[in-house]
Amino acid sequence: MTHQQLVIAQLNRIPSTLELALQIRLKLPLLPISEIEEKAVNFYLRFDEYGLGLQSTTKKAPGSLYVDxxxxxxxxxxxxxxxxxxxxxxxxxxxxxxxxxxxxxxxxxxxxxxxxxxxxxxxxxxxxxxxxxxxxxxxxxxxxxxxxxxxxxxxxxxxxxxxxxxxxxxxxxxxxxxxxxxxxxxxxxxxxxxxxxxxxxxxxxxxxxxxxxxxxxxxxxxxxxxxxxxxxxxxxxxxxxxxxxxxxxxxxxx
Ligand SMILES: C[S@@+](CC[C@H](N)C(=O)[O-])C[C@H]1O[C@@H](n2cnc3c(N)ncnc32)[C@H](O)[C@@H]1O
Missing domain, CATH: 3.40.50.150 (Vaccinia Virus protein VP39)
Known part of the structure; x- marks a missing residue:
């Protein structure tokens, strides 16, 4: 798995501070969530109400992974x-x-x-x-x-x-x-x-x-x-x- 296949999802029109900080730290592209499906992305990270989650775009993949x-x-x-x-x-x-x-x-x-x-x-x-x-x-x-x-x-x-x-x-x-x-x-x-x-x-x-x-x-x-x-x-x-x-x-x- 290489970093190019992984992005950070931007959930709203303007990126949040958390999304921007993660982008700088991990040096990953930040992509509006609506565009993720059409790009060749295997995984994306997202900050939502549950915390930071990792989601696979593979059809049969389970839901987002959070450390709980x-x-x-x-x-x-x-x-x-x-x-x-x-x-x-x-x-x-x-x-x-x-x-x-x-x-x-x-x-x-x-x-x-x-x-x-x-x-x-x-x-x-x-x-x-x-x-x-x-x-x-x-x-x-x-x-x-x-x-x-x-x-x-x-x-x-x-x-x-x-x-x-x-x-x-x-x-x-x-x-x-x-x-x-x-x-x-x-x-x-x-x-x-x-x-x-x-x-x-x-x-x-x-x-x-x-x-x-x-x-x-x-x-x-x-x-x-x-x-x-x-x-x-x-x-x-x-x-x-x-x-x-x-x-x-x-x-x-x-
Ligand atoms: C099977 S997982 C560990 C699961 C963990 N025991 C738990 O309870 O969640 C193995 C982890 O070891 C990490 N790992 C493998 N080699 C490593 C190394 N040389 N130094 C630090 N982490 C390493 C991998 O990145 C991976 O996240």
């Missing part, structure tokens, strides 16, 4: 520490490790870590995905004091983890979720995955990500994989937590 942390809050219930994601990062009573989420994407995992009390550095290299993530964080932050407390535990960073790793402070856990399921395995319901796959395609830096993670993590590296995928490296993980569709491979460092 509000819908995630119900996943953080009483039995939260029983969930594989949290077991994998080593969270337990009295322990909330610091985390570098090196492939933050739409921020679902970063948000869940922060919601249980972890401090998270969320790194995302794709500027479009990062803009969606930042917009979702800002909207959630404004909902109230409790919401702000969660978001304040997340530091967002637009960077390539492979380049940033050597400048980062050592952190207890590095979390990696670089993999996309192949297209035909993406359930229609998983709008976020559909869009990430369409926008970014498959990642090919998995092994390098693991190597870079070793230079930052002090306690463990956690790699999210599809349930039956091979390990990310020839080195076997110390332990794996298996769920119905995914698996968390944990590389213990001490």
């Amino acid at each position: 942390f509000k819908r995630l809050t119900k996943r953080v219930g009483d039995s939260v520490l029983q969930q594989n994601l949290f077991k994998a990062i080593g969270a337990r009573k009295g322990k909330r490790p610091g985390i570098v989420d090196a492939t933050a994407g739409l921020g679902t995992d970063s948000f869940l870590f922060a919601a249980i009390g972890c401090h998270v550095l969320a790194i995302e290299r794709n500027p479009i995905v990062f803009a969606l993530l930042e917009d979702g964080s800002n909207r959630f932050l404004r909902l109230g004091a409790l919401e702000a407390e969660i978001i304040e535990r997340i530091e967002l960073c637009q960077a390539n983890f492979l380049e940033a790793a050597e400048t980062l402070e050592s952190t207890q856990v590095v979390y990696l979720d670089p993999m996309f399921p192949t297209k035909n395995k993406i359930a229609k319901a998983k709008k976020g995955m559909y869009y990430l796959q369409e926008l970014i395609g498959s990642s090919s830096n998995d092994k390098e990500l693991l190597e870079a993670a070793y230079t930052v993590a002090t306690e463990r590296i956690v790699v999210k994989r599809a349930k039956n995928s091979p390990f990310i490296s020839v080195k076997e993980p110390s332990i794996s937590f298996r769920g119905s569709s995914s698996r968390y491979d944990v590389y213990l460092l001490n």
